[in-house]
Amino acid sequence: MTDQSVHIETHEALSREVQTGASFPFWAVFKRELGLYFRSPIAYAIAFAIMFFLGVLINGYLSQGNQQAPADSTYAPLLLVFLLFLIAPLLTMRLLSEEAREGTLEVLMTLPMHESQFIIGKFLAAWAYFTVLLALTLVYHLIMLTVGVPDLGQAFGAYVGAWLYGGAVIAVCMIWTAVTEDQIVAAFLSAATVLVLYLAEIAAIFISSQNPRLAEFVRELGLQAHYNGTLSVGIVRGQDILYFILLIVGALFITTRIVETRRWRA
Amino acid sequence: MIEVRQLTKQYGDFAAVNDVTFVAKPGQVTGFLGPNGAGKTTTMRMLTGYMPPTSGTAIVAGFDVFDKSLEVRRRVGYLPENVPLYRDMTTRSYLQYVGEIRGIRNVRVRAMEVLDRVGLATRANSRIRTLSKGMRQRVGLAQALLHNPEVLILDEPTIGLDPYQVLELRSLVRELGRDHTLLFSTHILGEAEQVCDQVIIINQGTIRAQGSPAALRAEMSRGGRILMRVEGDSQAAATVVRGLSGVGDATVDVLMDGGIVITPSNADIDPRAEIANTVITRGIKLIELRPLAVNLEEIFLELTRQETAQEITEDAATIIDGEEIAS
Numbered sequence: 001m002t003d004q005s006v007h008i009e010t011h012e013a014l015s016r017e018v019q020t021g022a023s024f025p026f027w028a029v030f031k032r033e034l035g036l037y038f039r040s041p042i043a044y045a046i047a048f049a050i051m052f053f054l055g056v057l058i059n060g061y062l063s064q065g066n067q068q069a070p071a072d073s074t075y076a077p078l079l080l081v082f083l084l085f086l087i088a089p090l091l092t093m094r095l096l097s098e099e100a101r102e103g104t105l106e107v108l109m110t111l112p113m114h115e116s117q118f119i120i121g122k123f124l125a126a127w128a129y130f131t132v133l134l135a136l137t138l139v140y141h142l143i144m145l146t147v148g149v150p151d152l153g154q155a156f157g158a159y160v161g162a163w164l165y166g167g168a169v170i171a172v173c174m175i176w177t178a179v180t181e182d183q184i185v186a187a188f189l190s191a192a193t194v195l196v197l198y199l200a201e202i203a204a205i206f207i208s209s210q211n212p213r214l215a216e217f218v219r220e221l222g223l224q225a226h227y228n229g230t231l232s233v234g235i236v237r238g239q240d241i242l243y244f245i246l247l248i249v250g251a252l253f254i255t256t257r258i259v260e261t262r263r264w265r266a
Numbered sequence: 267m268i269e270v271r272q273l274t275k276q277y278g279d280f281a282a283v284n285d286v287t288f289v290a291k292p293g294q295v296t297g298f299l300g301p302n303g304a305g306k307t308t309t310m311r312m313l314t315g316y317m318p319p320t321s322g323t324a325i326v327a328g329f330d331v332f333d334k335s336l337e338v339r340r341r342v343g344y345l346p347e348n349v350p351l352y353r354d355m356t357t358r359s360y361l362q363y364v365g366e367i368r369g370i371r372n373v374r375v376r377a378m379e380v381l382d383r384v385g386l387a388t389r390a391n392s393r394i395r396t397l398s399k400g401m402r403q404r405v406g407l408a409q410a411l412l413h414n415p416e417v418l419i420l421d422e423p424t425i426g427l428d429p430y431q432v433l434e435l436r437s438l439v440r441e442l443g444r445d446h447t448l449l450f451s452t453h454i455l456g457e458a459e460q461v462c463d464q465v466i467i468i469n470q471g472t473i474r475a476q477g478s479p480a481a482l483r484a485e486m487s488r489g490g491r492i493l494m495r496v497e498g499d500s501q502a503a504a505t506v507v508r509g510l511s512g513v514g515d516a517t518v519d520v521l522m523d524g525g526i527v528i529t530p531s532n533a534d535i536d537p538r539a540e541i542a543n544t545v546i547t548r549g550i551k552l553i554e555l556r557p558l559a560v561n562l563e564e565i566f567l568e569l570t571r572q573e574t575a576q577e578i579t580e581d582a583a584t585i586i587d588g589e590e591i592a593s
Contacts, residue, residue, distance in 0.1 A: 018376060018414045020340075023369025032363055036354070103350030107409070110314040110346075111367050112339040263317045 025113035029121025071148025073155035076137035077162035089190035092173040101181040154234035161231025164244035171251035178258040273322035284471040295443035297462035298451035305471040306451040343410030347421040353395035400431040420450040491558040497551035
């Protein structure tokens with residue numbers, strides 16, 4: 001009898017009107033994804049590898065410099081930016097591929113939120129992880145402070161630039177994770193795309209003698225033209241900031257559209 | 267309330283769902299019955315706003331699935347086939363996650379309420395990957411119930427469950443059907459018969475029949491067949507029946523197990539008395555002579571058959587017989 005009454009109570013509780021309020025789905029997605037980074041071994045493996053690698057290189061730089069080179073705080077962000085072609089695909093490869101393969105995307109896409117919400121949530125989580133990684137390298141700035149007088153403006157530009165650069169690269173990698181259900185394929189195509197954007201500057205040098213205008217265009221398309229020698233040395237130009245922001249917005253827009261077309265293909 | 271009108275989903279030349287029209291009323295369980303690949307999942311995906319229809323309209327909980335997709339999704343609870351879940355999350359954190367996306371207040375309390383209802387309160391902190399198939403199914407159901415939706419759409423909810431869990435889930439479906447509009451799909455005929463107020467039989471993307479199980483049964487049993495069993499040579503007895511004048515050009519088939527199925531060509535004739543009389547006069551020992559019970563299973567096979575009619579009739583009769591003996 002007791003069982004019976006308990007049962008009825010829970011049933012009533014179940015069919016009670018459920019209160020809903022304003023919801024920010026991207027925030028729920030962001031929290032979950034960020035939590036996943038910090039609970040998965042790969043995030044720690046990436047952080048360990050990066051910090052170890054940077055540690056070895058900067059140690060060599062410091063010992064070689066032997067108090068003759070200026071104390072330079074841009075070393076760590078510059079290296080991190082170069083390594084993004086490896087880091088970003090590892091961070092993004094599972095974000096949408098896994099959901100598509102496991103079928104959980106079907107649940108997400110039948111919840112009351114627009115696709116852009118969970119794509120932005122996932123993007124922000126990956127970017128937040130990268131931000132933590134970048135913040136860890138500030139330790140080298142502290143070390144530089146103990147051995148010399150690094151240019152603070154330069155360090156600021158290099159770090160803010162690297163942060164935007166990271167966001168743009170992660171956003172570009174999101175496109176491939178939306179395209180394929182295979183994480184390895186997504187990672188590979190992402191790395192290739194980031195390398196192409198990174199090397200655009202070198203490609204521009206090759207074609208500059210034949211077609212200087214095209215060369216300039218290609219150079220401006222690439223990532224390096226907006227970081228190396230500008231933000232990285234503390235020159236903050238509006239056009240560079242705009243380039244990274246446009247890349248983020250554009251890539252996320254494309255990603256959203258790709259996920260949307262899933263509705264038509266599924 | 268679900269109102270579907272001429273819903274069609276086309277993939278190139280192939281129509282996965284073709285001109286489907288039906289109404290699922292609140293307080294009723296509507297069963298979608300069909301073989302695998304009949305278009306059940308595709309239809310449900312259109313009703314939940316996962317994919318748009320090629321043509322036709324569907325109004326779910328008062329909103330058009332195409333124009334007001336978000337409003338529909340707010341009011342629908344959906345359990346997809348194969349129950350996709352995040353394996354690394356705990357049961358409770360998964361429900362909280364979905365609840366937060368849905369903007370449910372007091373989501374922690376609500377998650378526990380629903381878990382309690384599906385009998386998983388003790389597994390609230392277990393990782394989903396450690397749960398059995400039946401438990402995962404219930405987590406999926408809890409997810410669909412979380413916001414107490416007007417409309418519940420469950421895609422093959424009993425698949426992969428053990429018989430005890432199946433019974434449990436069926437009674438839960440019946441109970442939920444009382445205060446929700448509940449649409450569920452199955453390819454198990456007995457299930458549809460037991461649970462549904464309304465059955466929609468679908469095959470190759472089109473609706474073949476719809477109505478209450480009782481109405482479908484009544485519809486199909488007119489001009490019903492007769493099953494006869496004799497001791498000894500069934501073939502000889504069949505020949506005797508074939509020769510009868512009063513049977514009215516009946517088709518007579520002998521089943522593998524010796525049963526004889528007589529299908530009169532004219533529904534108004536009941537030839538049982540004449541058959542019994544003749545058979546006994548010929549000295550054949552008659553064991554059984556009765557109308558072949560029509561159940562949903564037979565209706566289903568009748569409506570969805572792709573093989574020759576003969577083969578199916580035999581198979582169907584055998585299955586029906588087997589089931590009746592077993593029960």
